[in-house]
Amino acid sequence: xxxxxxxxxxxxxxxxxxxxxxxxxxxxxxxxxxxxxxxxxxxxxxxxxxxxxxxxxxxxxxxxxxxxxxxxxxxxxxxxxxxxxxxxxxxxxxxxxxxxxxxxxxxxxxxxxxxxxxxxxxxxxxxxxxxxxxxxxxxxxxxxxxxxxxxxxxxxxxxxxxxxxxxxxxxxxxxxxxxxxxxxxxxxxxxxxxxxxxxxxxxxxxxxx
Numbered sequence: 411x412x413x414x415x416x417x418x419x420x421x422x423x424x425x426x427x428x429x430x431x432x433x434x435x436x437x438x439x440x441x442x443x444x445x446x447x448x449x450x451x452x453x454x455x456x457x458x459x460x461x462x463x464x465x466x467x468x469x470x471x472x473x474x475x476x477x478x479x480x481x482x483x484x485x486x487x488x489x490x491x492x493x494x495x496x497x498x499x500x501x502x503x504x505x506x507x508x509x510x511x512x513x514x515x516x517x518x519x520x521x522x523x524x525x526x527x528x529x530x531x532x533x534x535x536x537x538x539x540x541x542x543x544x545x546x547x548x549x550x551x552x553x554x555x556x557x558x559x560x561x562x563x564x565x566x567x568x569x570x571x572x573x574x575x576x577x578x579x580x581x582x583x584x585x586x587x588x589x590x591x592x593x594x595x596x597x598x599x600x601x602x603x604x605x606x607x608x609x610x611x612x613x614x615x616x617x618x619x
Contacts, residue, residue, distance in 0.1 A: 416461065429533075435447055460555055476552075557609045578604075
């Protein structure tokens with residue numbers, strides 16, 4: 411039986427392992443290995459005002475979801491702590507140019523478009539062994555929380571390394587698409603921006619059942 415609870419700092423190592431197993435995160439480009447996984451996780455934790463953790467029957471984290479609400483001051487101490495960690499870890503990477511290039515490849519959303527949103531879903535990830543509905547459960551919880559906190563329009567940035575069809579399937583509307591060269595991957599990927607309105611969102615029929 412799975413359960414959803416708020417994030418705790420001790421969950422960070424599970425998040426690091428999960429994102430590192432699924433994405434490159436500049437490991438090849440910088441040669442910094444697992445350090446890049448920690449940098450990415452620290453950045454996510456420094457930005458997200460709300461984080462949810464999906465656990466298995468033994469209480470082990472098997473999925474994470476979170477969003478950043480621009481006007482919210484919630485969890486300010488946790489975010490400040492991870493912000494410092496993010497800065498310190500970034501300075502430990504010798505090839506910082508490669509790291510900056512990697513992150514710049516995903517800074518593709520035009521400012522005029524970004525200003526239309528009051529929140530952004532920064533992370534939605536489920537361990538490979540626990541997929542098959544778990545992502546939808548997590549996303550539904552995130553939408554209920556965001557709606558309760560007054561979020562009107564949430565932005566979701568994604569690319570071909572993620573399950574783009576998933577976002578379409580849960581009712582998100584694609585509002586932007588482009589091509590971004592990932593500075594650390596060999597291939598050129600398509601990147602997308604989706605919009606979802608938490609206060610109007612209804613789970614698809616297969617989710618509701």
